[in-house]
Amino acid sequence: MPRNPRTNEPPDPRDPGTVRARKPLDRRQVVFLVAFVVLLGGGFTLLSLNAVDRVFVVPFTALVAKVSGWLLDVIGQDVTMRGTQIVSPRFAVDIKNGCNGLETVVVFASAVLAFPAAWRTKLFGLVGGIAAIQVINLVRVVALFLTGAYFPSFFDSSHTVVWQSIVVACGVLLFLVWASRWAAPRPPQHAEAQT
Amino acid sequence: MPLLRFLRNTLLWAIPATLLWLAITPTYNRFLARAAENAVQLTESPNHTTLKRYDQHNFLIYRDDLQGQTSTGHVSSVRVTSYHFMLIFTAAIFLGVPDTPLRRRLESLGWAALVSAFFHIGALLFRIKFIYATQLGSWSAEHYGAFGQNFWGLGRHLLDLPFRFALPLLLWSCFYLDRLLPDLVRSEATGALPRTKRRLAKDSTNSPRD
Numbered sequence A: 001m002p003r004n005p006r007t008n009e010p011p012d013p014r015d016p017g018t019v020r021a022r023k024p025l026d027r028r029q030v031v032f033l034v035a036f037v038v039l040l041g042g043g044f045t046l047l048s049l050n051a052v053d054r055v056f057v058v059p060f061t062a063l064v065a066k067v068s069g070w071l072l073d074v075i076g077q078d079v080t081m082r083g084t085q086i087v088s089p090r091f092a093v094d095i096k097n098g099c100n101g102l103e104t105v106v107v108f109a110s111a112v113l114a115f116p117a118a119w120r121t122k123l124f125g126l127v128g129g130i131a132a133i134q135v136i137n138l139v140r141v142v143a144l145f146l147t148g149a150y151f152p153s154f155f156d157s158s159h160t161v162v163w164q165s166i167v168v169a170c171g172v173l174l175f176l177v178w179a180s181r182w183a184a185p186r187p188p189q190h191a192e193a194q195t
Numbered sequence B: 001m002p003l004l005r006f007l008r009n010t011l012l013w014a015i016p017a018t019l020l021w022l023a024i025t026p027t028y029n030r031f032l033a034r035a036a037e038n039a040v041q042l043t044e045s046p047n048h049t050t051l052k053r054y055d056q057h058n059f060l061i062y063r064d065d066l067q068g069q070t071s072t073g074h075v076s077s078v079r080v081t082s083y084h085f086m087l088i089f090t091a092a093i094f095l096g097v098p099d100t101p102l103r104r105r106l107e108s109l110g111w112a113a114l115v116s117a118f119f120h121i122g123a124l125l126f127r128i129k130f131i132y133a134t135q136l137g138s139w140s141a142e143h144y145g146a147f148g149q150n151f152w153g154l155g156r157h158l159l160d161l162p163f164r165f166a167l168p169l170l171l172w173s174c175f176y177l178d179r180l181l182p183d184l185v186r187s188e189a190t191g192a193l194p195r196t197k198r199r200l201a202k203d204s205t206n207s208p209r210d
Helices: A027-048 A052-074 A102-114 A119-150 A152-181 A188-194 B005-043 B062-067 B087-095 B102-134 B138-143 B148-162 B162-179 B182-190 B192-204
Strands: A081-082 A086-089 A092-093 B049-052 B057-061 B077-078
Touching: A027 A052, A027 A102, A027 B162, A052 A081, A052 A119, A052 B062, A081 B087, A086 B087, A092 A119, A102 A119, A102 A152, A102 B162, A119 A152, A119 B102, A152 B005, A152 B162, A188 B148, A188 B192, B005 B049, B005 B087, B057 B062, B077 B102, B087 B162, B102 B138, B102 B148, B102 B162, B148 B162
Parallel strands: none
Antiparallel strands: A081 A086, A086 A092, B049 B057, B057 B077
């Protein structure tokens, strides 16, 4: 690995001028990947258990539906709630499992828990990230309802492609932001050099 | 990693990635359907399964030994596009990585796309076998035991949502996770443990610099 000729220090990976040769996966990378896959599989298997579905997923989905209905009411939509259904004279939508943002939450939480960071930092990331994902998911449900009501021909692609991509992308980007800003703090030497 | 540049680059690369994805989707759907059909036929003897295009995104699943037993002629349908729209995000985060030559980013993306293609075929295989194993009533019960039903069911459940959504991050982590772990490179060079390295670095900031 080339060293800085002036200071004889190893190159800093955050240095914009640093171009690294491709190297095999590092041990910590492998540990992260294995832990991520195991947590992901475990998390989704847990969510698919009948007891968890009955006790947590179904009530949570109903809560998402209720809050979404309230938000639509606030922005002037004439909606009524029937269980997990949001109904208006123009359009009706049933909030089901898969519309509650829990998939993205599991992906995000698995990545955070698998990442080598302090537990307090992980806890901070989990709380902030899950809250942010749920806010984004509420925006998604409201936007999808409005799309169905006013642009019905776009509803299908918005539902299955556009908003799913956006919510998952936000979850992944939130993880990357957390990991690079909070979980992996800048080395003090480098931080000083930047000031 | 320069985070703001990465986020900006990712957003900008999402535009050409979306256009390219829209352009290749019809062809890629046909390729995936054909590959999944072949993969399913590997599990059959003789071959029974055929996937026929219904529209740009959907394919109908036919089994020649069940032709007369369904009112519609086909067993079920599958929306192939749903399996690969995350390619847009994969391309955007691979191409958005700052301070890496474009050629290397494209090379990494090529590997990621190849792995993704195999993943899409596998996910479609599990989806179709899940339908056979659990969704065809007495025919399913007759041809698949409890283990088969659980195997194809769990596989489909895991590949359909969690790994489909997590695949871009998993692949990105294989190539670029060390951007988030600066200690890796530094400790490699110095032989020091990351925690020791941080302590040393902290000490050095307290001492006068040259």
